[in-house]
Amino acid sequence: MISALLVMAGIAIVLGAVLGFAAIKFRVEGNPLVDKIDAVLPQTQCGQCGFPGCKPYATAIAAEEADINCCPPGGEEGIRKLAELLNKEFKPFGDNAKPKPKAVAYIDENTCIGCTLCIQACPVDAIVGAAKQMHTIIAADCTGCELCLAPCPVDCIAMNPIEETLSVWKWKYPVYALSPTP
Amino acid sequence: MTQLYHFHGGVHPPTHKALSVRSPIATPPLPSKLVIPFHQHVGSMAKPLVQAGDYVFKGQLIGMPEDGLSSAIHASTSGTIAEIGMQVVAHASGLPDLCATLIPDGKEAWVVREQRNPITLPIDEIRHILRLAGIVGLGGAVFPSDAKLRGGKHHVRTIVLNGAECEPYITCDDMLMRQRARDIVRGGDIIRRVLGADEVLIGIEDNKPQAIAMMQEACVDRSSMRVIAVPTLYPGGGAKQLIRVLTGIEVAAGVRSTDKGVQCFNVATAYSIYRAVAFSEPLLSRIVTVTGNVHKPQNFEVLIGTPVDELVAWAGGKPDTTHHIMGGPMMGVPLPNDQVSVVKACNCIIAASDALFPPAPPAMPCIRCTRCAEVCPQELQPQDLYWFAKSKNFGKAQEFHLFDCIECGACSYVCPSHIPLVQYYRFAKSEIWARDNDKKAADQARERHEFREYRIEREKQEKADKLAAKEKAALAAKPAASDDAQQKIQAALAVAKQQAVTPKNVSDLTPQQQAEIADIEARRANNQARAQSDAGT
Incomplete structure (x- = not known):
């Protein structure tokens, strides 16, 4: 009985030590989620989201202190990307934040x-x-x-x-009729 | 007999080539004006060297190639520059670009030219000549030839001269090979010499027997040069496809043909290279097939900058023409209007009418029949690429090798649902490029912002450090200052002691005053004694 307990306790201590060591040795510097969000943001550093730059906004989103629809320069696609990254529902822009x-x-x-x-x-x-x-x-x-x-x-x-010039011109999404128009 | 290989897929569209090969290459009269864009090549735009009002000679350099990948632009004839400004150019976008408008004076006065011997010319000088002569790939890619002739890490063993010309309607290379075979072969010699290649293979589709015969005759005395007839199959004139057919080498995704020891040039490029090196004639004109809805479909030697409407008028354009296509019906792009000018990339102008090119039937949904995959010469899965491009799933499209697509249009051609597949691929490609650029810009902005934050922090720190250093210095100086003050006080005290002034009212006293003082002192002593005795009791 006692020996079984000792064995289990011993294993627990050893595993605990390994985990503790790993936590220190393989510590992740910074919050990787913040960097991922920051990579999606357009980096205009405009502060339209109410935060002094893209990184602070990313930090706020990661901490769930800010909504994902506060970045007009990122456009709706930016919101979509953030929603996908954070597993959230898409949210349209509010009335005061429209992309220009x-x-x-x-x-x-x-x-x-x-x-x-x-x-x-x-x-x-x-x-x-x-x-x-x-x-x-x-x-x-x-x-x-x-x-x-x-x-x-x-x-x-x-x-x-x-302005659209030849160097930034893009082929448009094909628009055509799927069925003959009467 | 050389062994030929096959590429995957391919289609057999009606060629319509017989229309425009009935009469030889014609030289049209000078147009009323020439509109010469400064950006007709891959790479950066040439820098304008002339101003409005300048007189230029035929062949005069008017656009200097910028550093790096770029090419030169020349005045196609002598005359006066009327304007340097933005004009709509021959491009699918219909957007304006920087152009020089040249009004010909009709004299065709050349700049000074010299004859050179291409055999003895140093190789570096040949490249320099080609760069300043504005020679670019005339098959349609308009890649500067001097950059292609620079070679790479890998030794080029085989040069492929591309005379396949697989696209329907186009016959400009065919006619060039029939009429100027010798100069093409001499151009091939120059290319071979510059790249140090062992052999030159001239691939021509077997529906051009006259061109094959002329080319064979031209290179009969050259052991390193062979004309090879390849089966007619669209897109057999694609560089990768022709290399595959002639050499059996498969050029994989993201690999250049030079890495495999093969380099491909169009026959018209070889011709221009020879003219530029041997006669210092820059690229001022090119052969253009004018066909389709015209009375006299024909090939013309057209000056770069000639307006398309004037060119089509010489071929007898019919009034029911709806629009013009630059290039062939498979890969060409509709021109934004008739006033745009012929550029170096323009090998064919097709006048289109509803009878010739009936409007595409309405597109139906994709039924995943995979006929597109069967004909794709790049062995892609067009039906999947279509799906990903349509749903804007660009990452997945790239995974399915979207960028290997050569936009040949074989998939759209066979699609039973008439889906404009290539349009989807073009859209997806340009969208991915734009996103890459946006990402690069965002990364740069992030870097600049982070550096600014760091700089502000550093400046703050530096200021704080400076302040701290100042305070420290002040503190270090203070004890010394207080010592000094103390010393002064001590010195003053010492002086005061030395002087030891006695109060003035105790000297020179009269005996009476002294008696009074003694009396007061006695009384004080008495009082003190009494107080002590009182405290004692």
Whole structure:
């Protein structure tokens, strides 16, 4: 009787030690779910979700503190991907969060006074310039977050929607009649 | 007799080639204007070198190739540049692109040309010449030829010259081989020399006996060059298919034919390579088949930039033409309008009418008959790809090798439900490319944002460190300062002691005052003694 108990207790201790060791040795740094959610988000860092960037929003979603339909730049497809990832129901956008066409900021260089406020606001360092020097947008790096619009004291920044050019043109989804139209 | 191999599938659409081979290649008069796009090739757009109002000579470089994969653009004839601006180009999208509009002066005044000997020219110089001559693959892919001739890690043993021309209606390569076989063969010599290949195989479909005869005659004195008639089967002119038929080599997914020691060039490219190297003639014109709903279907040597409506008018376009197709009926794309210009990729213009190309019957649902899979030359499963593309399940489509699809249209051709399958594949491909680009942009934005956060944090830390260092320095300086003050106080005290001032009202006293002081002192002592004795009792 006693020996059986001892054997079982011994096994429990050994297994416990192995598990404890594994928990320390193979510890996962950070929350892998946050990274997975972050990979789905469009990385505009625009803060339209109410969080100061995509990573904080991903962290909030992972902690179930935020809904999955708060990211307008991600579009409905973004919501769909998040729903699939998190095994949740698809949720349409609320009334105050509607996706807009993709745009790139443009600084009117005649009006710019070189105050550097937009440079400080840009989350991806896509504006170059210096104090009392004209600023300009690096269009290739601009995510269209609109965070530079508010701080500009002379309202010289405009959002230009990205036009369809040959380099970004896509074949359209085929639309045709399934049966003869009368 | 060489042993030939087979590729999977293939179809036999009616060829309609006899229409346009009845008369030789014609040279049309100069058009009223030439619209020359700056981006006619794979790679980056050529940089414009001219401005509106400039006079240019025939063959003058007007678009400089950018670094990397790019090609040059030339003025197709002499005249004045009227405009550099955005114009609709010959592309399925119907979108505008940067073009130069050239008004010909009719003089055809050439730039200075020189004759060179392609046998003695250094190989590097040949590549440089081809790059600046704007030579690109004329089979339709418009890949810059100088990049193809750069070779790779693998030694190219076999050059395949592609004269198969499998697509219905098109006869431009056929006529070129009939009339200019010698120059094509000389172009093949140059390619062979640059790549150091052992043999050149010229594959021609057996429905072009005259072209085969002319080519055989042209290369009769070359032991390393052979003309091989291949069976007529669409799409036997696809690079991978022709390589398979001629050499038996299967070029797998994601592998280039050069890795297998084979490189494929179109016969028209070989011809242009020879003209560019030997006579410094840049790619100013190409042979274009004008056929379909026209009175005189024919091949023309067309200047790059010629408007399609003028070209079709020379062939006698019929009034009931509804639209024009660039390329063949299987793989071609409908042109957005008649005013677009002929580009380097344009091998054929088909005037389409409802009688010639009746509108496709309505598409029915897929019944999974797998006839598409039977004819697919790439051995794909088109019915599955269709399903995945339709449901936008792009990951799965890629798993089923969507990107191996050469968009030949054999599957759509045999589909009993008349489903526009290739349109689905094109849609899925461009959607996947767009997503890849979006993903790359997002990754870059993430990286930039994270670096910014890190930089702000670092600056904060640096500021804090600086402040801390300053405080520390101040603290270190303080004890010394307080010591100094203490010393001053001590010194002052010492001076005060030394001076040892006695109160002024105790010196020079009169005896009476002294007596009064003694009296007061005695009384004080007395009082103190009394108080002590009181406390004692």
